[in-house]
Amino acid sequence: MQDSFNSRATLAVDDRTYAYYSLKALEPVYPIARLPYSIKVLLENLLRHEDGVSTTRADIEALAGADFKKLPAHDINFTPARVILQDFTGVPCVVDLAAMRDAIRKLGGDAAAVNPLCPVELVIDHSVMVDSYGSKDSFDINAKIEFERNQERYTFLRWGQEALRNFKVVPPDTGIVHQVNLEYLARVVFDKDGLLYPDTCFGTDSHTTMVNGIGVLGWGVGGIEAEAAMLGQPSSMLIPEVIGVRVSGKLAEGATATDLVLTVTETLRKRGVVEKFVEFFGPGLANLSAADRNTIGNMAPEYGATCGIFPIDAETLNYLRLTGRSEHQIAVVEAYAKAQGMWWSPDAPEAEYTDVVELDLGAIVPSLAGPKRPQDRVPLSAVKVNFRQALEAEQALRPSQGPATVTDGGRGFTLKDGAVVIAAITSCTNTSNPNVLIGAGLLARKARALGLASQPWVKTSLAPGSRAVTEYLERSGLLRDLEHFGFHLAAYGCTTCIGNSGPLNEPIGKAIQHNALSVSAVLSGNRNFEGRIHQDVRMNYLASPPLVVAFAIAGTTDVDLTTEPIGTGKDGKPVFLADIWPSNQEIQAEVARSVTAELFRMSYADVLTGDERWRSIRVTPSETYDWDATSTYIRNPPYFEGITKTPPGIQPIQGARCLAVFGDSITTDHISPAGSIKRDGPAGKYLVDQGVQPTDFNSFGSRRGNHEVMMRGTFANTRIKNAMTPGIEGGVSAYVNGDIHPAEPIYDVAKRYAAKGTPLVVLAGKEYGTGSSRDWAAKGTLLLGVKAVISESFERIHRANLVGMGVLPLNFVDGQNAAMLGLDGTEVFDIDGLQPHVSEVTVTARKLDGTGTTFRAKVRINTAKEWDYFEHGGVLQYMLRQMAG
Numbered sequence: 001m002q003d004s005f006n007s008r009a010t011l012a013v014d015d016r017t018y019a020y021y022s023l024k025a026l027e028p029v030y031p032i033a034r035l036p037y038s039i040k041v042l043l044e045n046l047l048r049h050e051d052g053v054s055t056t057r058a059d060i061e062a063l064a065g066a067d068f069k070k071l072p073a074h075d076i077n078f079t080p081a082r083v084i085l086q087d088f089t090g091v092p093c094v095v096d097l098a099a100m101r102d103a104i105r106k107l108g109g110d111a112a113a114v115n116p117l118c119p120v121e122l123v124i125d126h127s128v129m130v131d132s133y134g135s136k137d138s139f140d141i142n143a144k145i146e147f148e149r150n151q152e153r154y155t156f157l158r159w160g161q162e163a164l165r166n167f168k169v170v171p172p173d174t175g176i177v178h179q180v181n182l183e184y185l186a187r188v189v190f191d192k193d194g195l196l197y198p199d200t201c202f203g204t205d206s207h208t209t210m211v212n213g214i215g216v217l218g219w220g221v222g223g224i225e226a227e228a229a230m231l232g233q234p235s236s237m238l239i240p241e242v243i244g245v246r247v248s249g250k251l252a253e254g255a256t257a258t259d260l261v262l263t264v265t266e267t268l269r270k271r272g273v274v275e276k277f278v279e280f281f282g283p284g285l286a287n288l289s290a291a292d293r294n295t296i297g298n299m300a301p302e303y304g305a306t307c308g309i310f311p312i313d314a315e316t317l318n319y320l321r322l323t324g325r326s327e328h329q330i331a332v333v334e335a336y337a338k339a340q341g342m343w344w345s346p347d348a349p350e351a352e353y354t355d356v357v358e359l360d361l362g363a364i365v366p367s368l369a370g371p372k373r374p375q376d377r378v379p380l381s382a383v384k385v386n387f388r389q390a391l392e393a394e395q396a397l398r399p400s401q402g403p404a405t406v407t408d409g410g411r412g413f414t415l416k417d418g419a420v421v422i423a424a425i426t427s428c429t430n431t432s433n434p435n436v437l438i439g440a441g442l443l444a445r446k447a448r449a450l451g452l453a454s455q456p457w458v459k460t461s462l463a464p465g466s467r468a469v470t471e472y473l474e475r476s477g478l479l480r481d482l483e484h485f486g487f488h489l490a491a492y493g494c495t496t497c498i499g500n501s502g503p504l505n506e507p508i509g510k511a512i513q514h515n516a517l518s519v520s521a522v523l524s525g526n527r528n529f530e531g532r533i534h535q536d537v538r539m540n541y542l543a544s545p546p547l548v549v550a551f552a553i554a555g556t557t558d559v560d561l562t563t564e565p566i567g568t569g570k571d572g573k574p575v576f577l578a579d580i581w582p583s584n585q586e587i588q589a590e591v592a593r594s595v596t597a598e599l600f601r602m603s604y605a606d607v608l609t610g611d612e613r614w615r616s617i618r619v620t621p622s623e624t625y626d627w628d629a630t631s632t633y634i635r636n637p638p639y640f641e642g643i644t645k646t647p648p649g650i651q652p653i654q655g656a657r658c659l660a661v662f663g664d665s666i667t668t669d670h671i672s673p674a675g676s677i678k679r680d681g682p683a684g685k686y687l688v689d690q691g692v693q694p695t696d697f698n699s700f701g702s703r704r705g706n707h708e709v710m711m712r713g714t715f716a717n718t719r720i721k722n723a724m725t726p727g728i729e730g731g732v733s734a735y736v737n738g739d740i741h742p743a744e745p746i747y748d749v750a751k752r753y754a755a756k757g758t759p760l761v762v763l764a765g766k767e768y769g770t771g772s773s774r775d776w777a778a779k780g781t782l783l784l785g786v787k788a789v790i791s792e793s794f795e796r797i798h799r800a801n802l803v804g805m806g807v808l809p810l811n812f813v814d815g816q817n818a819a820m821l822g823l824d825g826t827e828v829f830d831i832d833g834l835q836p837h838v839s840e841v842t843v844t845a846r847k848l849d850g851t852g853t854t855f856r857a858k859v860r861i862n863t864a865k866e867w868d869y870f871e872h873g874g875v876l877q878y879m880l881r882q883m884a885g
Contacts, residue, residue, distance in 0.1 A: 002050045004057045011196065013335045014328055020196040021047040023340050030064040033341055036242045036351040037311040038277045039063065040342055041198045041217045042078060048197055049079050054234055066239055068354045075863045077234035080202045080218070081190050082119040083226050086177040088126040088498070088674060088701040089204035089775065091153055093223045093230075094160040095634060095705045098625040100880055103640035109884035111623050116166040116230040121185055122157065123170040123177035126674075127702055128491040130424070130461045130502035138461075139489045143173045146491075147613045149698050152633045153705060158619045171610030175492050177203070178210040178428035179465030182294055183323045184604045186216050188316065189336045196336050202229045206301035206773040206797060207428055207526060213294030214319055215312035215337075220301060222775035222801035224875050231879050236865035240306060242277040243268075244353035247284030249362035253584055256436050257292040258429070258524065258544030259367045261299045262377045264359065268303035269375035271357055274767075275796045278305040279353070284361050285310065286346055290319035291433040298429050299526055301771070302374040306796060311344035312337040324601035366562075370528050370541035371520070373665065380547070381562040387418055387520070388558065390539060394518045404511035411456045415511050415519070418558035421504055422521035422537060423454070424461045424496035425487060425545045430524040431465040434472060434595045435587055440487075440545035441478025442582035442590065447553060448484045450580065451570025455555030457508055460486030463495040468603040476594040485552055497525030498701060499675030501534045512536045522551040529669045529771060530719035535676060550577055632690050634705040638783070639876055645884065647872040650834055653787045653808065656759040658825040659750060660715060660733050661723040661818055666764055667771035668798060670720045672780050673713060674701035674772070681731070682712035682747040704776055707783060714780030715746045722746075723818075724825040736826050738848070750784040760784065761829050763818045764791035769798025778805040782874075788831060790843070790857055792817050803866045806874040808834070810841065810857040821845070821853050834859075836867050 007025035011018045021044055023032050035043065043063050049055045054077050062074040085093055101111040127150045132141035147154070154172070161169050170180055187199040199216045201208065206220030221229070229235060245268075251260065268278060278300065280293070288296075293310045300308035310316075312333065320330050337343040366380040371390045378386045391400075403416045430436050454460055462482060464470055470489055473479040479489075494500065501521070503509065512519055513536060520539040521528075528540035539557060551557065554566050565574035609615070620626075627636045662670075677683050677697040686708060687697055703709040715722075716731035724734050725743040733749045735741040737756075753760055762781070768791035769777060778801035781789070788808040802809045808831070812818075827845035834841050838859055846852035861867055872878035 001048070002052050004050060005047065005060065007047050011335060011339055013332050018191070018194055018196045020336065020339070026064050032064065033349065034352045036244065036277070036279050036353060037342055037344070038217055038242060038279050038307065038309050040340065041200065042076065044198060044340065045078055045200065046076060049077070049234070063239055068242055068352055071239050071241060074239050075236050075865070076239060077236050077865070079234040080118070080200045080229050081197065082121070082201045083116070083230050084177060084181055084185065084201055084203040084208060085120065085122040085226065086126050086205045087122065087124040087153070087157070088704060089223050089773070090122040091157065092704045092775065093204060093227055094157065095637060096223070096227055096876060097164065099637050099640060100876065101624045102636065103643060103880055104884050107643070107645055107880065107884035113883045114231070115164055117232040118166060118230065120167045120230055121170065122168070123175070123180050124154070124157070124172040125176045125493040126498055126500070127153070127172060128493040128495060129500040130463070130490045130495050133459055133461045133490050133502070134486040134488055136488060139491060142491050146172060149696070150702060152631060153702065154614070155617055155619060156634050156705065158617050159625060162619055162621045163623060168608060170607055171614040173492050173611060174607055175466035176428050176431070176494055177205055178207055178298065179432040180607070181211050182214065182432055183466055183468065183600060184607060186211050186214060188215055188312065188320065189333045191332065196332065202226050204773060206771070207298050209300035209307050210294050210298040210428055210432070212297035212300065212307050212309040214290055214316050215310060217307060217309060219307045220773035220797055222773055222778060222797055222804060224775050224804040225800060228875050228879055233879060236863035238862055240275065240277045241354040242279055243271070243273050244351065244356045245278060245280045245359050246282040246356055247280055247288065247359050247361065248282055249284055249360045250287040251361050251364055254366060254581060255364040256439065256544040256546065257295040257433055258436060260292065260361065260364050261295050261429070262367045262369045262542065263364055264296055265299050265303045265369070265375050266377040267357065267359070268305065274304040276305055278303070278308045280308070280310050281344070281350060283346055284359070285313065285344065287361060289435065290315050291435060295429060295433050299374070302526060304770070304795065312342055313344040322595070322597050322600065324597050324604065366547070368541040368543045368547065371539040372528065372530050374526060374528060374542055381560060383541070383557055384560040387539060391417055391518050394538060398516055400517055401515040404515040404517065406457070406507050406511045408456065408505050408507040413456050415457055415508065415517060416556070417518045418539070418556045419517070419519045420455070420458050420522055420551050420555055420557060421508060421512070421519045422459050422496060422501055422523065422534060423548050423552035424463065424501065424521070424523040424525070425548050426461065426463040426495045426523055427497035427525035428465050429526040430545050431469055434591050436545045437469060437473065438476065438478065438590045438594070439582055439587045440549050441473055441476065441482055442586055443546045443580050444481040444485055444487070444549050445478060446580040446582065447549070448481050450575050452553050452567045452575060454485045454552040458486070458552045458555055459504060460552050461490040461496065462487040463491045463493055465492070466603060467492065468600050471599045471603055472594040475599070476590055482549070485549055487549065496521070496523050496533060497527055499532050499673070500699065504534065504536060509536055520557040522548050522557070524548050527771065529667045531673065531717045532669045532675065535718050546581070632687060632692055632706055632709070633703055635707055637707045639874070640880065643877060643880065645881060647877070647881065649871055650836065652834065653759055653831040656761045656787060656829040657736060657753055658724070658763060658827060658829065659760040659784065659786060660746065660762050661823070661825040662762070662764040662768070663721065663723070664765035665767050665770060666720070668769055668774040668777040669771055670717045671715060671769065671777035672700070672710065672774050673717045675699055677713070678718070681716055682745050683709050683716065686712055710776050710780050711783045712747045714784055740826060747784065754785045759787040762786055762789045763823060763825065764789065765817060766792045768794050770795040773797045775801050778802045778807060781805070782807050794860060799860055803861055803870055804875040806870060809860040811860055813840070813856050813858050816855060821855055827852065836871065
């Protein structure tokens with residue numbers, strides 16, 4: 001390393017002396033104190049990695065001296081300290097590494113060179129589904145089914161654990177990736193052989209940002225970008241704008257961290273923070289616990305930011321102590337943060353930001369978000385009106401047949417529009433926050449005492465983020481109160497929020513389908529996109545855990561819980577939500593009694609060991625993976641077929657056809673669903689042809705190691721709408737070749753074009769690719785033959801993923817869009833002027849009648865390193881050639 005600023009220094013903590021790269025070495029020239037916390041972390045990263053090639057003195061000077069009101073368009077490289085994976089996205093990462101080991105041998109290289117160079121930790125948490133619910137046995141039943149369904153995937157991960165260095169796996173039924181990250185894996189300050197530096201991480205789940213709540217700079221990336229980081233490739237980025245959020249006041253009685261974060265999401269999505277850093281500061285930080293901060297950090301993908309970060313302060317230390325970290329580690333964090341000027345206190349001077357947004361905690365009111373997007377906050381008092389407006393819009397397209405009479409489990413009832421058929425306490429957003437979990441338990445206790453019960457049509461589940469949650473719920477006695485309403489432990493995993501809500505009871509599902517009912521789900525998650533939670537549920541609302549319990553009791557979203565009764569008590573009198581809502585004082589008192597450091601230490605004592613099922617998996621150690629040609633879970637992907645030592649360069653895009661024309665807010669769930677696989681879709685038909693019974697389909701998420709399934713699932717969301725096939729929901733398009741053919745599955749249309757060697761483009765509106773950091777949304781796009789996506793705007797992660805797979809991301813310019821230009825998808829497209837480092841290209845679109853239009857499009861390949869990846873055909877090919885060379 002060059003260290004041209006002579007920044008290497010020493011720091012004594014307790015009886016040990018550490019080395020570190022001091023930001024104060026820059027202070028004679030640059031006023032470092034004015035920099036936002038997150039920028040100080042990036043700056044230290046540059047100091048520590050200065051090599052004169054990928055990171056230069058000029059890069060350090062550009063960042064240290066940046067004017068955040070008017071930033072230079074300067075590329076910098078960022079090298080995260082570690083990578084964290086979850087299994088839905090982690091399995092394809094390991095599949096790619098295994099495929100690279102095969103491919104590098106063909107190029108004359110060493111298979112062992114394909115190996116993580118930084119710590120990589122994978123947490124298996126997305127596989128489990130809520131098949132069983134509402135009973136003491138639900139957890140054991142779901143865990144057993146999970147292993148039966150996923151044995152092949154788990155065996156593959158055990159191979160990776162044996163074959164790859166620096167790779168650890170947290171077994172199933174332990175906890176959700178982000179909560180395990182916060183409570184166990186996060187270092188806050190890294191100690192590598194006596195060198196201290198900030199803990200930073202990339203994660204293959206967009207909600208990696210949750211760890212921002214304790215001062216760890218990390219964000220979600222696609223699997224391909226994570227693989228690059230694992231293999232030592234720095235991530236290139238433009239110096240980011242930093243939006244400051246000045247926090248003031250204190251949450252009012254009855255307001256929760258969930259209500260707060262839904263307000264933050266709404267506010268910042270309107271402000272526009274895509275590809276920007278968001279940093280929280282101000283006097284109100286003193287009134288936010290680390291758990292509340294984690295909740296806000298979690299939702300950064302929903303408000304569109306790269307990160308939503310809080311500085312290190314006394315509350316960070318409190319959290320580390322609570323979760324069982326050693327006193328020496330806590331002392332190191334404090335000493336390092338103070339030495340680097342990264343420590344926040346109430347009297348700390350404000351940094352300089354690109355812009356500042358005001359957030360008054362005292363103005364937060366109880367809220368939900370829905371019914372289709374997490375940024376669409378609805379005050380609790382307006383849920384009934386919101387639902388009825390959404391219902392009116394649904395019925396204009398799909399008229400309801402009215403209420404259905406249902407008998408299920410020996411109980412008869414009437415199922416109506418708005419019925420809450422899923423009430424789930426789930427996901428990282430809230431289950432890492434004892435305040436809202438204890439609050440839910442206390443609400444259940446009060447409701448139980450008054451004789452209330454859940455409605456019989458509600459599927460209830462509790463899927464905490466870690467075993468610590470059930471420990472403190474049991475310790476407080478609140479688990480029994482939650483179980484009274486059907487919130488028995490179902491799993492430790494993402495479950496409902498990722499679409500693993502499991503089946504509805506058959507009589508209920510049939511009634512919904514037969515009567516075209518618009519029913520609801522209420523979940524304490526972070527995502528409620530169309531078709532994500534359950535294919536039969538059209539109205540999905542995000543809410544705090546106490547409100548999840550409340551809506552399970554009410555049984556409908558066609559209600560105003562601020563004025564109407566939630567139910568009838570055992571004395572025959574109406575019960576209102578206010579009658580059972582716990583006070584802040586009650587919640588805090590129970591948290592203080594039940595949530596202890598000893599509890600966390602006990603929960604994580606053997607976190608890497610797993611249960612008997614996990615320990616019984618046997619694998620044969622080998623440098624390369626023995627692919628099974630008959631597997632329907634793990635297949636050798638085709639990315640490296642025919643790869644040569646020299647890159648192909650940039651290929652022209654001429655004579656392209658349009659695969660689909662999409663509108664605004666197309667999410668990665670629309671592009672690559674994670675949930676259930678339809679029997680009559682291309683993926684379902686493929687699995688049946690392979691001898692798989694529909695009961696064993698599992699989910700798209702669990703089959704991400706098989707490109708054949710995932711190609712067929714691309715654009716297969718049941719709610720996606722393609723303007724080329726108006727009036728039809730689902731993943732269909734029209735083949736155009738001289739005339740327009742009838743609608744058929746998008747996969748089938750793509751294969752017809754592929755047979756003729758015809759390249760494809762996709763047209764889209766604003767916020768294309770919002771949502772999960774789902775690399776298969778880009779991989780599937782590539783494998784269908786799409787060479788370019790032209791949209792009004794991209795979400796950050798998906799744009800990077802497209803580049804990483806060699807797909808060209810383009811934006812319409814000057815406020816134009818497909819409709820304004822008269823594009824309907826029947827055109828033939830030529831893209832001219834595409835060469836390295838151009839900022840714009842010319843697109844010509846010719847219609848069937850010979851008329852056409854020409855327009856300019858902005859090239860969204862943002863950095864020099866991204867151009868390198870694109871010229872190689874993708875980041876995987878780039879890395880492979882580097883290692884083979």
